[in-house]
Every structure is written in C-alpha cells, then in structure tokens.
Amino acid sequence: MGDDELIRLAERHGAAARYTDWRGRKVAVAPDTLVAVLSALGVDASTPAAVRAELDRAREPGLPPVVVIRRGDVLPAVLPNALPEDAAVELATGRTLPATAELPLGWHRLRAGSRSTPLLVAPRRLRTPERGWGFTAQLYSVRSRASWGLGDLRDLADFASWSARELGAGFTLINPLHAAEPVPPVTASPYSPTSRRFAAPIYLRVEDLPEYAALPPGDRDRLAALAEPLRVPGGALDRDAVWTAKLQALESLHRLPRGPEAQRGLDAFRAREGGDLTAFATWCALTEKHGPDWRRWPAELRDAGSRAVADEAARLAGRVDFHSWLQWRLDGQLTAAQRAARDAGMPVGIVHDLAVGVAHGSADTWIYRDLFAPGMSVGAPPDEFNQRGQDWGQPPWHPRRLAGAAYAPFREMLAAVLRHAGGLRLDHAMQVSRLWWVPEGGSPADGCYVRYDRDALLGCLAWEAERADAVVVGEDLGTVEAEFHDRLADRGILGTSLLWFERDAKGRPKPAAQWRELSLATVGTHDMPPITGFVHGDHIALRDRLGLLARPRSEEENDHRRQLNDWLALLHDEKLLAAPPDEVMQALAEGATTYDEQIVTALHTFLARTPARLRGISLTDAVGERRTQNQPGTIDEYPNWRVPLADAEGRPVLLEDLQARVDAMRSVTS
Numbered sequence: 001m002g003d004d005e006l007i008r009l010a011e012r013h014g015a016a017a018r019y020t021d022w023r024g025r026k027v028a029v030a031p032d033t034l035v036a037v038l039s040a041l042g043v044d045a046s047t048p049a050a051v052r053a054e055l056d057r058a059r060e061p062g063l064p065p066v067v068v069i070r071r072g073d074v075l076p077a078v079l080p081n082a083l084p085e086d087a088a089v090e091l092a093t094g095r096t097l098p099a100t101a102e103l104p105l106g107w108h109r110l111r112a113g114s115r116s117t118p119l120l121v122a123p124r125r126l127r128t129p130e131r132g133w134g135f136t137a138q139l140y141s142v143r144s145r146a147s148w149g150l151g152d153l154r155d156l157a158d159f160a161s162w163s164a165r166e167l168g169a170g171f172t173l174i175n176p177l178h179a180a181e182p183v184p185p186v187t188a189s190p191y192s193p194t195s196r197r198f199a200a201p202i203y204l205r206v207e208d209l210p211e212y213a214a215l216p217p218g219d220r221d222r223l224a225a226l227a228e229p230l231r232v233p234g235g236a237l238d239r240d241a242v243w244t245a246k247l248q249a250l251e252s253l254h255r256l257p258r259g260p261e262a263q264r265g266l267d268a269f270r271a272r273e274g275g276d277l278t279a280f281a282t283w284c285a286l287t288e289k290h291g292p293d294w295r296r297w298p299a300e301l302r303d304a305g306s307r308a309v310a311d312e313a314a315r316l317a318g319r320v321d322f323h324s325w326l327q328w329r330l331d332g333q334l335t336a337a338q339r340a341a342r343d344a345g346m347p348v349g350i351v352h353d354l355a356v357g358v359a360h361g362s363a364d365t366w367i368y369r370d371l372f373a374p375g376m377s378v379g380a381p382p383d384e385f386n387q388r389g390q391d392w393g394q395p396p397w398h399p400r401r402l403a404g405a406a407y408a409p410f411r412e413m414l415a416a417v418l419r420h421a422g423g424l425r426l427d428h429a430m431q432v433s434r435l436w437w438v439p440e441g442g443s444p445a446d447g448c449y450v451r452y453d454r455d456a457l458l459g460c461l462a463w464e465a466e467r468a469d470a471v472v473v474g475e476d477l478g479t480v481e482a483e484f485h486d487r488l489a490d491r492g493i494l495g496t497s498l499l500w501f502e503r504d505a506k507g508r509p510k511p512a513a514q515w516r517e518l519s520l521a522t523v524g525t526h527d528m529p530p531i532t533g534f535v536h537g538d539h540i541a542l543r544d545r546l547g548l549l550a551r552p553r554s555e556e557e558n559d560h561r562r563q564l565n566d567w568l569a570l571l572h573d574e575k576l577l578a579a580p581p582d583e584v585m586q587a588l589a590e591g592a593t594t595y596d597e598q599i600v601t602a603l604h605t606f607l608a609r610t611p612a613r614l615r616g617i618s619l620t621d622a623v624g625e626r627r628t629q630n631q632p633g634t635i636d637e638y639p640n641w642r643v644p645l646a647d648a649e650g651r652p653v654l655l656e657d658l659q660a661r662v663d664a665m666r667s668v669t670s
Contacts, residue, residue: 003031005051010034012055013041014399014451016434022383022479029448036439037448040373041398063117065403067110068459070124075099075110087112089119105463118406122459123466126492128518130347132170133608133615133669135163135622136522138629139174139203140190140237141645142619144655147205149230149242153333154205155655156350157340162655164344166662167669171348171471172341173425173616175526176355177203177334179363181292182284182323183247184240188641189630191355191427192393194292194362197413198280199334201250201326202243208336209329210262211253223249233652236642254322269328276367276412277324278313279304283363285319286312293361304366334420342422348471349422354414356428356435357394365395368409373398376437379444380428383478386632387550389444396435399452407460414461418468425520429474429495432457433484458491473520473614477501489518497521497612499603500534500563509570512609521612523603523621526629530618531603532596532648533626535564535588548633561585568599574609576602596648597624597667604668622665623658624648 007017010029015037018028038045045051062082069078076083076099087099090109097103099110103121110119142151142159151159156174163169178193180186180200187193193200206212206223215223226245230238258266270277283294283304290297300308313320341349357378358364365372372395379391402410418424426432433454438447465472474488476495485495497519502510515521523531529538537560544553568581577584577598584595600621607615620629624647631638645653658665 005048005055006031006034006045009043009045009051009054010038010448013038013043015041015437016449016451019381019449020479021381027381030446033439033442033446033448036375036442037437037450040376040437040439041400041450063110063112063115065400066118066120066406066456068120068122068453068456069103070122070459071105072102072124073121074102075119083112105466120456120459120463122463123492125490126462126465126472127469128492129471129494129613130170131613131615132347133617134169134171134173134346134348134351135159135619136173136526136616137175137619138190138526138641138645139177140239140641141629141643142655143233143644143652145231146207147231147655148227148246150202150237150239151655152203152205153330153337154208156203157337159655159658160337160341160346160350161344162658164341164346166659167665169669170346171351171423171614172346173351173423173473173520174353176353176427178355178358179280180239181287183288183292184244186239186243187359188239190353190641192359193355194283194359195280195364196355196358197276197364197409197416198327199330201330202239202246204246204250204326204329204333206246206249206253208333209253211256214256215253219252223252233644233654235644236639237644238642250326251322254325266325266328269331270324273327277327278320279367280363281320281323281327282309282313282316283366284323285316288319289316294366295361302366304369331420338420338422346422350420351423351425351471351473352417352421353425353427354417356392356431357396359393360395364409371398371401371405371409372396373437375440377440378435379438379447380436381447381479382445382550386548388548388633389438389447390632391438391444396437396450397452399450403453403456407456410457411460411464414464415467418464418470421468421470423471423473424465425473425475426461427475428478429476429488429493430478430480430484432461432474433481433487454487458487458493461493462491471614477525485516489516492518494613495519497610498525499523499607500528500567509567511570512574512606513611515610515612517611517613519612520614520616521607521610522616522618523607524618527632529628530620530625531600532593532621532624533628535596535599536591536626537588538626539628539631542628542631542638543633546631546634546637548631564588567603571599571602571606574606576605593648600624601667608670617668619645622668623653623661625653 010017021027035045043054083099088111089097092106092108105121108119110117139151139156142155144155147155160172175190177199179195179198226249338350376396377391378394378396382389434449434451436447437450438444473494488495497515504510540556543549565581565585568584571577572581587594627643629643630640647653
C-alpha cells in the first residue's frame with residue numbers, strides 16, 4: 001500500500017505517523033505499527049484497497065458525541081457549522097436556554113433539531129494555590145509501630161497532621177491508592193491497579209473500624225496475633241503476607257451482626273456509588289473463585305452484563321456484600337485522613353496520585369470492556385532515563401468510544417478520587433492528550449502516539465476539580481508535546497518541574513528565577529534514586545547490572561558527572577554549597593559521603609528560591625534514604641515498590657522515629 005495513504009488515514013484517526021523524540025529528532029512510525037493501531041481503533045488498513053476504502057468513507061455529519069466548552073464560550077463560535085438557528089440547551093435544572101446564551105457551569109444537553117448530545121460547561125481556569133511545600137511519600141513504606149507491616153490510612157492521617165503542625169507542611173502527596181487484587185498474590189506496583197475507580201483495602205487500619213470497637217477482648221487478642229509478625233521492621237515489604245492477615249481480620253469483622261445505623265450507611269453508600277460498585281464487588285467475588293484475569297474465566301463470565309454473571313453474583317451475594325463493605329469502610333478512613341490533614345492546618349491536605357491505567361485483565365477492563373482498545377498497551381518511547389522505552393502493560397481507552405460514553409468512566413473515577421482529596425496528581429499527564437500505544441508483543445520503541453480530545457478531557461478534569469475545590473498537578477515530563485505545558489497552565493493545572501531535568505536551551509542547569517511558577521517543583525521522582533543515591537550514580541550501576549543501558553556504562557557515567565558538576569557549580573555560585581565543585585566531585589568519585597547532607601540541603605534551598613507555587617520534598621530525602629522505589633523496565637529483577645523507609649545506613653525509619661529527626665528535617669523543609 002502507499003505509505004502516503006496509510007499516513008493520511010492514520011492522521012485522520014488520531015494516530016501519529018511520526019513524532020519528535022527526547023533528543024528533538026523526528027522519528028517515523030513503522031507502517032506495521034500504524035496498521036495494528038488502526039485495527040485497534042476499528043479501522044481496516046490491512047490492504048491498499050482497505051486503506052482507500054476507509055479514506056473514501058465520508059465522515060458522519062452532525063454533532064460530536066459530547067461537547068465541552070469553557071465558561072464564557074458561546075456555542076455558535078465553538079460549533080459554527082453544526083448548529084441550526086433553533087438550537088437550544090436543556091440545563092441540568094430542567095430550564096431551556098437558546099444556544100447563543102451564556103451558560104452556567106455543569107452538565108447539560110445540547111439539542112439541535114432532532115439531534116442531541118451531552119454538553120459540559122467547564123471552569124475557565126482553576127484557582128492557583130498559595131505558595132507552599134509538602135512531603136511526597138510512598139504511603140505503604142511509611143509504617144508505624146501500630147500498622148500491619150505497611151503504611152495505612154491512619155499512618156497517613158498521623159503523618160500529614162504531624163508534618164503540618166511540626167514543620168508547616170501544606171500538603172502530603174502520596175502514591176496511588178487504587179484497588180489491587182482481592183486475593184494474593186498482590187501486585188506490588190501502585191501504578192498497575194485493577195481499578196482506578198475504587199481503592200485498595202490493604203490500606204485500612206483494622207483497629208479503627210467501628211466493628212473492631214465492638215469486639216470482646218478475646219477476639220481483639222486474636223486479631224492482634226495476626227498483626228504481630230508483620231510489625232517486625234526488617235526486609236522488603238511483603239504485601240501478600242499483610243493482605244493475607246488483614247483479609248482474615250476483615251472477614252471476621254464483616255461477619256459480625258450489622259446494626260440498623262450501619263446498614264443504612266452502607267445502603268446509602270451503595271446508592272451513591274451505583275452499579276459500578278456492584279460490578280466491582282462482583283469482579284472481586286469472581287476473582288476469588290476464578291483468578292484475577294477475567295480473560296481466563298469461563299466464557300460466559302467474561303461479559304460483565306451477562307445473565308450468567310448476574311446469576312453467579314446472586315450465588316456469591318455474601319462475598320459481593322463483603323467487597324462492597326470494604327469500599328464503604330475505605331471511604332470513611334480516606335475521608336478521615338483528609339479531615340485530619342486540614343484540621344492540622346494544611347491548606348491543601350492529601351494529594352492523591354492517579355495512575356495512567358489498569359492491568360489488562362482488571363476489574364475496570366471487565367466493567368468497561370468495550371471502552372478499551374484491544375491488542376494494545378500503554379507505554380513510553382525511549383528517553384534519557386529509559387533508553388529502551390517502556391511498556392506498562394495497560395490497555396488504553398478507545399478515544400472515540402470513551403467520547404461516545406460522554407467520558408462517564410473517566411469523570412466518575414476523578415470524582416471518586418477527589419472526594420477524599422485536596423489535590424490530584426496525574427501520573428504521566430499526557431494521558432489527557434495522547435498516549436504511546438504499543439502493539440502487544442512488540443517492542444516499546446515500536447509504538448505510536450494516539451490522540452485524545454484534550455480539551456474535552458481537560459474540561460472534565462477541571463469541572464471535577466472545581467467541584468472538589470482541589471489543586472491539580474500534571475506530571476508533564478519526558479517526551480511532551482511542545483504546547484502541552486501551556487495548555488495545562490491555561491487551565492490552572494500545575495505542571496511538574498523536576499530539578500535534574502530543568503536545563504536551558506544549551507543544556508545548562510536552569511537558574512532558580514527562570515523556573516515556571518505554575519508547577520510542583522521537586523528534585524527527583526519515584527522512578528529515580530533519592531538525592532544521595534543519584535549523586536553517587538547508583539542508578540547507572542543498577543541499570544548496568546540489569547542490562548537496561550542502551551550505551552556503554554562509561555558514557556553514561558561521563559554524562560552523569562558532567563551534569564552533576566554543572567549543578568554543583570550553580571549551587572556553589574549561589575552560595576548554597578560552600579565546597580568547590582571539584583572537591584565535592586572528587587569525594588563522590590571516591591565513594592565518600594562527606595558532602596551528602598550538604599548537597600541535599602543545598603538542592604532543597606535552591607527549590608525554595610524558585611517561583612514554583614508548590615514544592616515537593618521526598619520523605620526519603622528527608623531521612624537520608626539512598627535506594628530507589630522503582631526501576632522502570634523491571635518487574636522482579638529489583639524489589640520495586642517494596643522498599644521500606646530507611647535512613648542512610650539502611651536502618652528502618654518508622655513514623656514514630658520522625659519526631660526525633662524533626663530538627664534535621666527542618667534543614668530541607670524551611
């Protein structure tokens with residue numbers, strides 16, 4: 001087939017035939033990749049004749065599947081060729097206005113003759129937060145002496161309150177708390193969940209449940225015996241052991257008689273969450289019987305809306321009730337954590353993280369099966385830190401079908417997370433604009449960008465954030481469209497400024513005054529080592545050992561030394577680091593830790609000089625941890641997401657230990 005025709009067809013359906021890589025070079029997408037991506041979009045490009053037939057097919061006239069505008073926009077200007085003179089808008093209140101009127105915020109319905117479509121009037125711009133700082137933390141690693149081997153929602157409430165009162169923190173940014181498998185083995189990565197709509201019960205504090213308070217002393221002792229072995233602070237975190245013990249405890253609490261007040265509360269929660277909660281709880285119950293990947297279930301159970309599923313759910317009604325109850329109790333403890341943060345004086349409170357997607361055989365893909373693109377995984381093209389590209393093993397939303405559903409699953413997911421948050425961070429913020437699709441079985445380097453309706457998705461995001469009075473941060477790092485940063489800023493969505501990546505056009509470290517204001521500024525990220533590990537080049541040694549480098553280790557180390565020396569020179573010039581750069585570099589080359597704490601303090605003082613509205617300080621940096629939480633491109637080769645919080649010597653740091661470190665922590669938080 002002619003490449004030009006295939007390229008035209010791909011571009012028509014939002015698949016980019018070329019892209020600009022992280023080095024600024026133009027890269028052409030392989031024709032086979034375009035054919036596979038178009039097939040996943042429901043477009044036949046298997047032969048030249050099929051391509052021409054698709055090109056000849058006229059676009060359907062009429063209204064788009066959903067219209068999203070910003071407050072103050074006038075519909076005839078947005079849809080100049082689609083609206084007849086008698087077009088009208090039926091407001092959510094039931095009142096009808098002409099399409100030429102200025103419309104209130106919210107979801108309405110646009111009617112044009114015999115046609116109609118959902119209409120969202122989104123906020124023009126979200127409020128800009130006051131300047132402030134907060135800790136960024138992997139909650140599961142922030143353990144207390146009372147938690148069951150993993151940090152939980154009580155630990156979150158206590159940590160947020162403590163950091164606000166003792167250090168003046170304005171927010172606490174945590175990893176995604178999305179749902180994982182309901183039975184072991186439990187996936188370690190919080191960024192590969194089974195559902196982004198619901199939360200993981202592993203974060204429940206058992207002793208804070210109302211049912212626990214009703215237990216006689218003997219039963220409390222039995223539950224304490226389940227927890228005791230998990231409270232030994234040593235070794236890698238073990239989610240399977242934690243969830244096995246908690247599951248047993250939670251099941252025993254669920255079996256207790258439920259009083260009328262509790263039943264009314266659960267019924268109200270079910271009514272609020274609707275059919276999605278029932279579907280998710282049903283998936284959990286079926287998973288206990290058939291395994292966590294619905295694609296391997298009996299054929300009659302793979303359709304969430306089938307009669308066979310309804311019959312099986314009726315037979316498993318007790319388990320469906322159990323998993324609904326877990327979500328209800330999570331809702332209460334999530335609410336309590338945010339309340340504790342705000343009561344302690346945090347202007348923002350808890351900032352939750354939203355993962356890019358879900359696993360292929362997950363609850364969300366079962367519930368919304370038709371809204372995902374088959375045969376595709378989301379990932380990222382090669383970049384500086386992941387030179388082979390990334391395949392995250394998550395199916396992407398189908399752009400056209402998601403729009404046809406008026407973005408309902410996306411909106412409901414946002415609303416669920418924001419219900420318990422003062423802010424939201426979008427991991428890989430490009431998820432609202434374009435995603436790197438990788439044909440299953442192919443190399444991440446051989447993927448293709450597919451466009452989404454960015455204005456519509458940003459509008460949905462802004463509307464839900466406005467309703468929750470929440471701050472939104474987008475992780476706009478890596479290979480990002482040139483105008484994307486400005487689009488986020490125009491909506492009042494903060495970007496992410498990562499110190500190691502902040503360089504000018506000549507590759508030099510960017511002075512503090514030149515950083516953007518609308519951003520969350522941090523030194524590193526969870527995919528990189530903490531500061532101490534980074535300056536010592538731990539990430540290079542690790543990637544070399546795991547075979548993840550795409551060029552000789554010596555070249556990587558030379559680049560690292562050059563860039564690190566540039567940063568040390570800037571810190572020295574700004575009188576933030578007393579020692580000359582060559583002296584510090586020599587000590588690092590010898591493996592000495594003489595300057596580690598000074599570098600950590602200097603970098604965070606530098607962050608405070610930037611105009612960034614929010615400043616994130618990794619808890620690992622504050623306690624001296626050196627190990628990274630996650631090494632992209634690996635699964636079991638490295639203990640990803642299983643590294644407990646520890647100090648520079650590898651000694652576990654519990655929540656109660658932070659009080660003794662408060663004076664030292666002020667050096668990086670002030």
